[in-house]
Amino acid sequence: MEKHYAVIGTPIDHSLSPWMHNAGYKALGIDAEYQRFNVEPSHLAEAVEGLCSLGFSGWNVTLPHKEPIISLLDALTPEARRAGAVNTVKILDGQRIGHNTDGVGFVRSVQDDLKGFKGKKAVLLGAGGAAKGIALALAEQEMELHILNRTPEKASELVQAIQREGGIATSGLFAPGKWLEGVDLLVQTTSVGLHGESFPFSLKGISDQTLVVDIIVNPRETVFLQEARKQGCRTLDGSGMLLFQGVLAWEFWLGGQAPVEAMRQALKGQLMQRMFYKG
Ligand SMILES: NC(=O)c1ccc[n+]([C@@H]2O[C@H](COP(=O)([O-])OP(=O)(O)OC[C@H]3O[C@@H](n4cnc5c(N)ncnc54)[C@H](OP(=O)(O)O)[C@@H]3O)[C@@H](O)[C@H]2O)c1
Known part of the structure; x- marks a missing residue:
């Protein structure tokens, strides 16, 4: 059955996570899709309910929701508790677990x-x-x-x-x-x-x-x-940090080892197309 993942934040158009994660699924033949959603602060609680109702297995969280989302979760990993911020959520036995891979x-x-x-x-x-x-x-x-x-x-x-x-x-x-x-x-x-x-x-x-x-x-x-x-x-x-926060989110969700090289190449490909980025 296809699994669903996402990143939520605002603005979100610049997020390269969908390319990185989708390239990883493709490399390992995993039946999953990663999307990005623009979520305004006033709609965060509704968005979290919606992701759960729609059967998402997990999602990344970016600005400005990394701290406010904590009150909407059931448990935090030690990394998230220490950082006081969450960038990755996993649904485990119906529980919303907040983690931080930054x-x-x-x-x-x-x-x-x-x-x-x-x-x-x-x-x-x-x-x-x-x-x-x-x-x-x-x-x-x-x-x-x-x-x-x-x-x-x-x-x-x-x-x-x-x-x-x-x-x-x-x-x-x-x-x-x-x-x-x-x-x-x-x-x-x-x-x-x-x-x-x-x-x-x-x-x-x-x-x-x-x-x-x-x-x-x-x-x-x-x-x-x-x-x-x-x-x-x-x-x-900063591209290495961006890559490895994604790699660790992948491994938190799916277990095993993420396909780092496929994810790196996808990220690099997208970065090369951006305005200030040169080889
Ligand atoms: N590579 C990655 O994966 C990754 C991940 C997250 C963030 N980032 C990058 O990290 C940077 C910071 O993000 P953040 O989320 O930590 O932002 P933040 O919470 O708003 O913190 C901004 C920091 O920059 C300082 N600052 C801002 N303008 C300054 C100035 N003119 N002179 C001196 N210090 C100044 C602030 O100092 P004050 O406390 O004095 O205001 C504060 O320490 C951004 O450029 C972001 O793109 C990269």
Whole structure:
């Protein structure tokens, strides 16, 4: 029997998840279909009821519903509870289970390049929704975190959340500093650069051994990543995180191993067609 999956959010037209998941079903000969639905905040509860009534097996959740959907679910996985946000829902024996694959998806996307997490130093620029999932997942891998945000209170709150989970974290101002010299992993999670704008500070002085990631997907190489590349650092864009949050959602729903390469190629194919994205 055909299974049904979806992503809900607003706006939703930019979502590439249907291509990624449908290519995965095709690669493994799975009888399933993945759709995207524009859902306004005032219709979230109705949409969830509708998906359940229509027999959907699960769905992804994107902005602005990642937090509000929690009150409509029956249970949360530890990942969702820690992040305080849900990006994946599974229907299991009629129960709506909320999960979060963003943070662990990020970890999967850097593990080959970073070669080990424990005891290494990560600096996160930003303390918004995406940073929270990433920070908690990196702390779980026993990295030491330093979180820099324009609004310092939000960075301090995130540090406290990490410390409550037994992780090591400090916070600071969104500015260059001594931290540039000893960082193994630098992650840019703010929305600065989304529209091609320049980054407010230079990375001069950063070690060329640092792995630098900007989680923005489009443009592929933000001004921030260009600067990191000029300093000799290895760089990654946000497409790996996008891919692996999808891969992990797939595995949460269907079990087994998702066809990563088929999903990667589908995602890349779509990204290549988007305006700012070049090879
Ligand atoms: N690759 C992926 O799979 C993936 C997944 C999720 C998100 N993303 C990307 O991640 C970015 C952030 O998303 P989000 O959901 O975390 O957003 P969010 O919750 O709204 O957080 C935005 C963050 O950016 C900071 N910021 C915004 N404008 C700034 C400026 N002019 N100067 C300095 N800091 C600024 C905010 O600082 P304040 O706290 O001071 O406002 C906050 O830390 C977006 O570009 C999104 O596309 C990528």
